[in-house]
Amino acid sequence: MPHPTQTLADERTVPTAEADLISRAKARDEGAIRAIIKANNQRLYRLARGILRDDAEAEDVVQETYIRLFTHLEDFRGDSSLTTWLSRIAINEALGRLRKRRATTVVDVEAQLSAQIIPFPQSSDINDPEKTMAQREIQRVVERAIDELPDPFRLVFIARVMEGMSIEATADLFGLNPVTVKTRLHRARTMLRDNVERQVGPVMLDAFPFAGRRCDRLTEAVMKRLGF
Numbered sequence: 001m002p003h004p005t006q007t008l009a010d011e012r013t014v015p016t017a018e019a020d021l022i023s024r025a026k027a028r029d030e031g032a033i034r035a036i037i038k039a040n041n042q043r044l045y046r047l048a049r050g051i052l053r054d055d056a057e058a059e060d061v062v063q064e065t066y067i068r069l070f071t072h073l074e075d076f077r078g079d080s081s082l083t084t085w086l087s088r089i090a091i092n093e094a095l096g097r098l099r100k101r102r103a104t105t106v107v108d109v110e111a112q113l114s115a116q117i118i119p120f121p122q123s124s125d126i127n128d129p130e131k132t133m134a135q136r137e138i139q140r141v142v143e144r145a146i147d148e149l150p151d152p153f154r155l156v157f158i159a160r161v162m163e164g165m166s167i168e169a170t171a172d173l174f175g176l177n178p179v180t181v182k183t184r185l186h187r188a189r190t191m192l193r194d195n196v197e198r199q200v201g202p203v204m205l206d207a208f209p210f211a212g213r214r215c216d217r218l219t220e221a222v223m224k225r226l227g228f
Helices: 016-026 030-052 055-071 082-104 109-114 133-147 151-162 167-174 178-206 212-225
Strands: none
Touching: 016 030, 016 082, 030 055, 030 082, 030 151, 030 212, 055 082, 055 212, 082 167, 133 151, 151 167, 151 178, 167 178
16 A cells, blocks of 8 residues: 555555565564554544544544454555555445444434534643644534535545545545546535635644544554554
8 A cells, every 4th residue: 555645656566665664564573563553544544534434433443454454464465555455454444334334324414414523532631732722623624524525525535635645546546537536526625615625724634633642542552452
């Protein structure tokens, strides 16, 4: 799976540094495993949350993604980058949960539209350097607006705008034609622009943060499950 700034050409060959990291992880090198987790936490979380629109469940998906990776790492052949492989695992896991949820739950549309975003863990902690009260309020507006996008547009928006993935990488990740990616991104921007983008565009990249203690907490949870 590619790193956020990699082009499609970069994805065709696993970089030497990544190959070394994977080799060390296969040997259960703790430092390599931690490095892989921390390098991919934010992207996987954003993708999972983009599908499920639930903070806690998205974290569960990220954990399960890493468990699947590190218990089947021998199957990785480098046909794509590790980040792309991880992203696909996370997307499949999240979509599976979404299908199960829809099959067993009657969705109350009005309640869904009026629901408040679940506060991020520790977001009210005054010692948390990642947020201020004003930033958090703006992020709530952004998160609600993104959550209300239809699924196909929301996922492309998250990949292209929030993660900075190329059109080709996004198309490859979701199995779409590049033209379709461009069209969906244009529609997503149009739906968001009047309501949010003009007011808080500069803050967009801070939506759905996954860093600091939250990143460390999930990393430690995965390491514990892996027996370290």
